[in-house]
Each structure stands twice: as structure tokens, then as C-alpha cells.
Amino acid sequence: MAKEEVKLFGTWSSPFSLRVTWALKLKGVEYEFIEEDLSNKSSLLLQYNSVHKKIPVLVHNGKPISESSVILEYIDETWKGHNIFPVDDPHERASARFWAKFVDDKLLPSLWNVFVTQGKEQEEASLVALENLRNIEKELEGKKYFGGEMIGFVDIILGCIANMADILDEITGLKTVEKDKLPLLSAWIENFSSAPIIKDSWPSGDRLVTKYRLYRTMFAPPKSS
Known part of the structure; x- marks a missing residue:
């Protein structure tokens, strides 16, 4: 089975990036953190979030997900383990x-x-x-x-x-x-x-x-x- 590729584009000080970091860690997901310079955004960030051009962006096996709350829902639905949302209600x-x-x-x-x-x-x-x-x-x-x-x-x-x-x-x-x-x-x-x-x-x-x-x-x- 091929190893999953998980990348998080964010900044060290962003509370919105931190949300995604916490969710990934709670799920036990290994990921690569890519620090963005928001005064000189990378071409990859602009490619992955061409609409808002903002962090955070989660890239899972080459597919980007933007907006921290949306990313949290995606993480919860994609990986087992710690439940971020209530399961049965x-x-x-x-x-x-x-x-x-x-x-x-x-x-x-x-x-x-x-x-x-x-x-x-x-x-x-x-x-x-x-x-x-x-x-x-x-x-x-x-x-x-x-x-x-x-x-x-x-x-x-x-x-x-x-x-x-x-x-x-x-x-x-x-x-x-x-x-x-x-x-x-x-x-x-x-x-x-x-x-x-x-x-x-x-x-x-x-x-x-x-x-x-x-x-x-x-x-x-x-x-x-």
C-alpha cells in the first residue's frame, strides 16, 4: 500500500494553521508542514488555493482542501481515531x-x-x-x-x-x-x-x-x- 502524502501549508503564528496541526496530531496523522511567507506566497499555495490565496491549505495525495473548518471536517471523515465531531448525534x-x-x-x-x-x-x-x-x-x-x-x-x-x-x-x-x-x-x-x-x-x-x-x-x- 502506497504511503499517504499529507502536506500542510501554513505559518508558525497562524491560529488557523494551528487548528489543522492539532487535528492531525489528535488523529495521529504524519504530515509535512510547509512554512509560507505571506508577503511572498509560494506558487504552490497560489495553485492550491487559487480562490482565496490564503493559508491553511491541506494537501492529501495531491488534492488540496482550504479553509480551516472545512479541513477539520475532511480530516475527521478521512482518518479514524480521535473523533473530532460527535459520532451518533x-x-x-x-x-x-x-x-x-x-x-x-x-x-x-x-x-x-x-x-x-x-x-x-x-x-x-x-x-x-x-x-x-x-x-x-x-x-x-x-x-x-x-x-x-x-x-x-x-x-x-x-x-x-x-x-x-x-x-x-x-x-x-x-x-x-x-x-x-x-x-x-x-x-x-x-x-x-x-x-x-x-x-x-x-x-x-x-x-x-x-x-x-x-x-x-x-x-x-x-x-x-
Whole structure:
């Protein structure tokens, strides 16, 4: 039987690339990681994702799959082992897709708005972000992970905040996930971050702080005196 060829085009700091890394590792799939320079994208990346020209792209036996959430579904359907989606419950699978879309469409953008604003605008953005965090925290009632006792689809989609929250807090001086306001989400961050496959995959914190400080100078308006 011919050996499978699995390649992941991404960047070391991308939370979306990290989602795919986690899923492959949870499944025990061997793969080659190809680091992309997003200021000078490779011809292969442009070939494999000619529509959006973005990372991540998973290439399995020469066939490309784009968009991190789509890639996660493909991984779960292609390889046995750790189940990323609930196996026997269509409603739970639909719910997982709903909350994953909520993370990408509402929650992460609201956190980014907090990061790139100042003053009153930042205060207003913080209230929106907190409401979004509280909405998704309700899904953790009675559970260790969003996927139950095992890391699942929503955990992987939301997973970047388990690391990024501290980094963004260090840069802004704010507190994204306060234990007294979001106790279930705080516990989830500890559980998720301490899972061996997750813990061993985090990018360098120092490098991330440096990179996101640069982002903040690029996108955040100067603080008014």
C-alpha cells in the first residue's frame, strides 16, 4: 500500500494553521508542514488555493482542501481515531458547526476589535466581546470540553484563545478571560492548554508577543492625550 502524502501549508503564528496541526496530531496523522511567507506566497499555495490565496491549505495525495473548518471536517471523515465531531448525534454535530461559525464570525472579530482600539471605543468593544464569551461559555455547563470529555470541533476552533488571551492581555494591559466573570471558560483554558498534544504545539510566546505588538502599532490608533 502506497504511503499517504499529507502536506500542510501554513505559518508558525497562524491560529488557523494551528487548528489543522492539532487535528492531525489528535488523529495521529504524519504530515509535512510547509512554512509560507505571506508577503511572498509560494506558487504552490497560489495553485492550491487559487480562490482565496490564503493559508491553511491541506494537501492529501495531491488534492488540496482550504479553509480551516472545512479541513477539520475532511480530516475527521478521512482518518479514524480521535473523533473530532460527535459520532451518533446529528443535532450535536449541527450545534458544533453553529458554535464554530459563531467563533469565527462573531467572537474572534470582537476580541480583535478590543485589541486594535483605545479609550471609549475599546471599552465598548470589550462589552461586546464579553457578551460573546459569555454566550459560548454556556455551552460548557457540565462539560470538561465543548466536545464533552474529549477535545472536539469547537475546542479546536476556539483553541487559539487559550494561548492568545494571555498574549493580548500582556500587550493591552486588559484581562480577556477573568475567572470570576467566566469561570467555566477559565477552567476550559486550563484543561485545553494542559492536554499534551496542545501544550506541545504552541508557538513561541515571545515571538507571538513581538508579532502582535507590531500588529497593534499597525492597526490601533494612537491613544489620545
